[in-house]
Amino acid sequence: MSDVKAREIDIIINKLGMETRNSNDLHAWLIHNGVVVVRTRRSHGKGKYVPADKIRCQLKVNEEQFAGLISCSVKKEHYLKILMDKGIIPKNVPASAVPIASRNLPS
Amino acid sequence: MATTIPTVQPTTPPVAYGEVAQAGSGYGVLVPPEILLPHSMDAAGAVEQKMVPVSVTFGPIESALPQSVRFGALANPRLRLRKAIPLAVSTEGSATVLTWEEIDEFGCGESLGAALDNFGGALLELYHRLHEPVQLGPDLEKVKQILDKYIEAR
Numbered sequence: 562m563s564d565v566k567a568r569e570i571d572i573i574i575n576k577l578g579m580e581t582r583n584s585n586d587l588h589a590w591l592i593h594n595g596v597v598v599v600r601t602r603r604s605h606g607k608g609k610y611v612p613a614d615k616i617r618c619q620l621k622v623n624e625e626q627f628a629g630l631i632s633c634s635v636k637k638e639h640y641l642k643i644l645m646d647k648g649i650i651p652k653n654v655p656a657s658a659v660p661i662a663s664r665n666l667p668s
Numbered sequence: 669m670a671t672t673i674p675t676v677q678p679t680t681p682p683v684a685y686g687e688v689a690q691a692g693s694g695y696g697v698l699v700p701p702e703i704l705l706p707h708s709m710d711a712a713g714a715v716e717q718k719m720v721p722v723s724v725t726f727g728p729i730e731s732a733l734p735q736s737v738r739f740g741a742l743a744n745p746r747l748r749l750r751k752a753i754p755l756a757v758s759t760e761g762s763a764t765v766l767t768w769e770e771i772d773e774f775g776c777g778e779s780l781g782a783a784l785d786n787f788g789g790a791l792l793e794l795y796h797r798l799h800e801p802v803q804l805g806p807d808l809e810k811v812k813q814i815l816d817k818y819i820e821a822r
């Protein structure tokens with residue numbers, strides 16, 4: 562797993578639609594139904610070491626699931642289910658906990 | 669004229685001493701250990717030295733890195749650490765990796781100093797993000813509670 566490239570972490574970030582913020586590193590946050598549930602980050606710069614195992618732990622997946630996230634065999638819906646099964650995503654988020662901007666309000 | 673040779677009384681068996689660049693066999697000088705010490709430099713030149721074959725085997729180079737460090741320097745004057753953060757130190761190839769296992773946070777870099785800087789930057793970003801007015805999932809809520817045990821606003 563140590564030969565994972567930054568580009569492959571970007572694949573995961575893009576696939577999951579994570580919110581990103583650039584500072585010293587690229588920080589990424591998964592927001593589901595208005596709730597921030599998971600975070601990770603990677604360093605900027607070509608050739609920089611990518612601590613894949615640490616990133617995998619932050620994403621709360623095992624090695625097989627992590628490889629699936631990179632190779633696209635694990636889709637976003639599957640990943641969300643993994644997080645729900647682990648209790649990382651609450652199964653029943655009350656509507657009051659969801660910010661107004663994230664709700665599907667009738668126009 | 670006779671030359672007086674100082675007598676060196678070895679306290680341990682003589683050792684073979686030589687400078688070698690790589691593991692293998694070569695030639696070194698058989699000398700008592702005392703002449704390697706600074707106080708007996710005068711005797712060093714006078715002791716009879718004998719070339720002997722030596723075989724040198726290098727073991728794995730012991731890392732100078734500690735197995736753990738305690739992080740205690742936040743680069744933000746508005747925040748202060750209540751207590752030092754315990755970090756596990758490991759290496760991956762040429763990279764040094766620091767891990768705060770309690771919250772799955774890490775820092776990495778080409779040296780211990782670079783890894784500490786990386787960890788410190790990530791810690792500040794994490795602290796600020798988790799203290800924004802956002803709804804957090806149970807895992808990140810727990811991370812926030814742990815952070816608050818270590819970091820406080822001034």
